[in-house]
Amino acid sequence: MWDMEAARAALPVVLKGFGVTLLATLLGFAVAVLAGLVIALLQRAGTRWIALPVSFLAHFVRSTPVMVQLFAAWVLISGLDALPLGIAVLGLHYATYLSEVYRAGIDAVPKGQWEACTALSLPHRRVWRAVVLPQAVRNVLPALGNYAISMFKETPFLSVITVHEMVHEASTFGSTHFAYLESFTLAAAVFLIASWPTSALVRRLEARLAH
Amino acid sequence: MADFLPELGRALPDVGEGLLVTLEATVLGAALALVLAFALGLASRSSRLPVRGATRVTVEFLRGTSLYVQLFWLFFALPMLGFRLEPMACGVLAFGLNYGAYGAEVVRGAVNAVPRAQSEAAIALGMGPGLRLRRVVLPQAYVLMIPPFKNLLIQLLKATPLLSLVTVADLTFQIDQLRSATGGTAAAYLLLLLLYFGVAALLGAGMNALERTAKERLGQGGDA
Numbered sequence: 115m116w117d118m119e120a121a122r123a124a125l126p127v128v129l130k131g132f133g134v135t136l137l138a139t140l141l142g143f144a145v146a147v148l149a150g151l152v153i154a155l156l157q158r159a160g161t162r163w164i165a166l167p168v169s170f171l172a173h174f175v176r177s178t179p180v181m182v183q184l185f186a187a188w189v190l191i192s193g194l195d196a197l198p199l200g201i202a203v204l205g206l207h208y209a210t211y212l213s214e215v216y217r218a219g220i221d222a223v224p225k226g227q228w229e230a231c232t233a234l235s236l237p238h239r240r241v242w243r244a245v246v247l248p249q250a251v252r253n254v255l256p257a258l259g260n261y262a263i264s265m266f267k268e269t270p271f272l273s274v275i276t277v278h279e280m281v282h283e284a285s286t287f288g289s290t291h292f293a294y295l296e297s298f299t300l301a302a303a304v305f306l307i308a309s310w311p312t313s314a315l316v317r318r319l320e321a322r323l324a325h
Numbered sequence: 326m327a328d329f330l331p332e333l334g335r336a337l338p339d340v341g342e343g344l345l346v347t348l349e350a351t352v353l354g355a356a357l358a359l360v361l362a363f364a365l366g367l368a369s370r371s372s373r374l375p376v377r378g379a380t381r382v383t384v385e386f387l388r389g390t391s392l393y394v395q396l397f398w399l400f401f402a403l404p405m406l407g408f409r410l411e412p413m414a415c416g417v418l419a420f421g422l423n424y425g426a427y428g429a430e431v432v433r434g435a436v437n438a439v440p441r442a443q444s445e446a447a448i449a450l451g452m453g454p455g456l457r458l459r460r461v462v463l464p465q466a467y468v469l470m471i472p473p474f475k476n477l478l479i480q481l482l483k484a485t486p487l488l489s490l491v492t493v494a495d496l497t498f499q500i501d502q503l504r505s506a507t508g509g510t511a512a513a514y515l516l517l518l519l520l521y522f523g524v525a526a527l528l529g530a531g532m533n534a535l536e537r538t539a540k541e542r543l544g545q546g547g548d549a
Contacts, residue, residue, distance in 0.1 A: 174522055183518070
């Protein structure tokens, strides 16, 4: 049964782990946003020798479990701490989702915009930086928000490589105090409390950008 | 590393067993998710506010609390309340509840995307709400649901290695055994990733075929 004393003792432990969870989400998502853009641009590269292998690799990473990728990276790559390694793996995994989002966003930029740039004979770099990407980012912002939330809820996977995020802390507390009920319920509550307002915010953003 | 191939030969029955467990969890979890997706998705369009509100809260709760935590809660915390489920049942329940909630949004969105004129025409023909849904709205919404359902199915497959953390001998668990026995870490994980990749490709191809037949039935095939 629910033990209030145990819950009171578990709360600071869980919240301490929440700090690591938040850090991993923010840094991991920064990796995903940048690497995703690089993947999307490489996939559009003029030469097939770059575009095809990059597309295949992204597809491969996207269709295999992030938990196995974490295990593999953890065992095969030495010399990196668990947290930076985990952030890199989780970030790259999400980058392969975001590359698809960017692709759709770039495709949604009207063809006339490209044609106008050609007519003005703007240099290639300038077309991307000043015309296409600013419009594409507007298209993809809500989707990026949704992926950030789902990445937040997948950070517990980092515990398989000994990152001390929230669920890892909850698990350790649960086993040492025999208080799994309290510690895991608190962890679930923190996820809910943190992700609910964020997803409401993203929905509002989505509605605003739709008009 | 040199022992890897002969050892793999010996371990092949175990790996096959693990693959079956993974497939079983995927199929059962997806079936539960599908039922829940339709129940919650249709209930969220109810005209009665209490029904709509309760559905909204359920969906947000199941989506918001993280699959990982839900599975661990079912496995570690639920026994403290006096209910003990088999590890596999914990997995199937967690996958079904979590992806069912995501699927509910898919069902809701797809039903909303069917043009209103279709429902109005059905009303004009004197069809009741049940018949209207079954014969006019759902067959059209169904086509729109398949691509997002395909994504969810592959997400679900990719979540199944969690089973190995709650003592289920799934594919990840079996290959991990093989890895410890041989020390062929790179080969074992590459094989594991390739196996998941293969299953994902098969599931994806199956869903694509389903989409094609559904479109043809609606007369949207051919040029698509």
